[in-house]
Amino acid sequence: MILKKTTKLLVASALVAGLSTAAFAKDRVYKWKLATTWGSTLSPFIDSPKNMAKLAEEMSNGRLQIRVDAANKHKAPLGILDMVKAGQYEMGHSASYYWKGKDINLLPFTTMPFGMTAPEQYAWFYYGGGMELMQKAYKKHKVLSFPGGNSGNQMGGWFRKEINSVEDLKGLKMRIPGFAGEVLAKLGVTVTNIAPGELYTSLERGTIDALEWVSPSMDVKMGFHKIAPYYYTGWHEPATELQFLVNKRKFEKLPKDLQKILVTAMRVSAYDMYIQNYHMNSEAWANIEKDFPNVKIKTFPKSVINAMKKANEELLVEKAKESPLLKEVLKSQAEYLKKVREWTKMADYKYLEDNL
Structure with missing residues (x-):
């Protein structure tokens, strides 16, 4: 009888604790820091992480708040990978090819000479196996890497x-x-x-x-x-993709809904930087002869x-x-380029050729 009562009490306590934990997780505010390679006024590169942080906070109803520190604040523009890896910053915004001296396998995830254009490379990342290969390459560094905005050609x-x-x-x-x-x-x-x-x-x-x-x-x-x-x-650099770096351990400690919100905010802000930069270039190019x-x-x-x-x-x-992994990544990119370029030529190239 005593055993049964004790068991009921333990079960009831566990349920209450579980509900309390769930409620706490739902209400808890996660405050992160993000370090960038870029100065505070270097638009549109700095806009990508700023927009991402704003989106993440809005979509999470204030539960995920990310402070963006520009290079002029943390003073280590080419130290982003090390700072995120060490947990000094939960996130970073930089470019993967800066780390080729540390790990040659990380080189191809920004862009490669005579390689894919931005639309081709985005297709490779999200539908051609590029994301899986990128996470595989960054696994040893205990960080996750996501596309962070493309400058185009x-x-x-x-x-x-x-x-x-x-x-x-x-x-x-x-x-x-x-x-x-x-x-x-x-x-x-x-x-x-x-x-x-x-x-x-x-x-x-x-x-x-x-x-x-x-x-x-x-x-x-x-x-x-x-x-x-x-x-x-x-x-x-036909498709220079910047990157968001995320400390893997810190990411896994986020509730699942905040993980999804963060990934979505990164993807939206990355694409927005691409089209923002395209617009800015068109305006600058239109006036370059007159202004300069x-x-x-x-x-x-x-x-x-x-x-x-x-x-x-x-x-x-x-x-x-x-490196076997680098060979795998380069092979994947070459094979995807060979396939996707045929459509690019048929669609974009022929359109331009016929209408210019």
């Missing part, structure tokens, strides 16, 4: 002197990150990666002779045209493009040997 960079041949590249000091940097290094360029806030000063002081940043809407604000007037069209008459728009000679393609293909073969 980036311009090929600002140069002090005109590039007429491969010889003109030899000895050139250039800021260019990712796999494109390795391609140019193979052609004789001295390559470096410099944090966004230091780019203008490095160009002005002659630390570098050339740099690539993004595209007209962001580039002209930086003033690069005042020093290096030759502005080349792109080849190296000294800018000389150039396209790399065919001989230079061919040399870049050859170097790129050779490096891809070499890199694939370094």
Whole structure:
């Protein structure tokens, strides 16, 4: 009899505790911090995490609040992965190719030279196996990575002197990150990666002779045209996807509904940055000749493009040997590009060709 009463009391206590825990979880406010690679005024890159945080708070009815710290606050623009991995920040906003020195497997998830366009790459991420491969690559770092906003096809960079041949590249000091940097290094360029806030000063002081940043809407604000007037069209970053990094342990501690809200907020804000940037570029490009008459728009000679393609293909073969996972990712991207590009040519390319 006593045993039965005790059992009933324990069950009742457990039910009350369970209800209390559920109610607490529902009402609890989670306060997170997010560190970005970008300065507080670097639109639209900084807009993506800010919009994400706003969406997450609104959709969660205030239960998930994310403070966004720009690079000028935390002072470690290229330390985002380490800070999120260590739990110093629950989230980060940066670009995956910045971490190639730490882990070569992370390189391809931003963009690759002569690779997919933004729509093609988004299709690969969400429907072609890209997301699964990205989480597999980041698993050892105990973080999750999600698309964080795409810049579309980036311009090929600002140069002090005109590039007429491969010889003109030899000895050139250039800021260019990712796999494109390795391609140019193979052609004789001295390559470096410099944090966004230091780019203008490095160009002005002659630390570098050339740099690539993004595209007209962001580039002209930086003033690069005042020093290096030759502005080349792109080849190296056809679909530069930024990234949200999330500490895996912290993510798993969130209630399931907040996990879904966070993932949704990241996806919406990422796509919004893509279309925002497209709009900003169209406006900047429409006025570039009038506002910046000294800018000389150039396209790399065919001989230079061919040399870049050859170097790129050779490096891809070499890199694939370094890691089975990298080989798997590169193979997935190449196969998907081969398939999706046929539709891109039939749809977008033919439309433009027939109507321009």
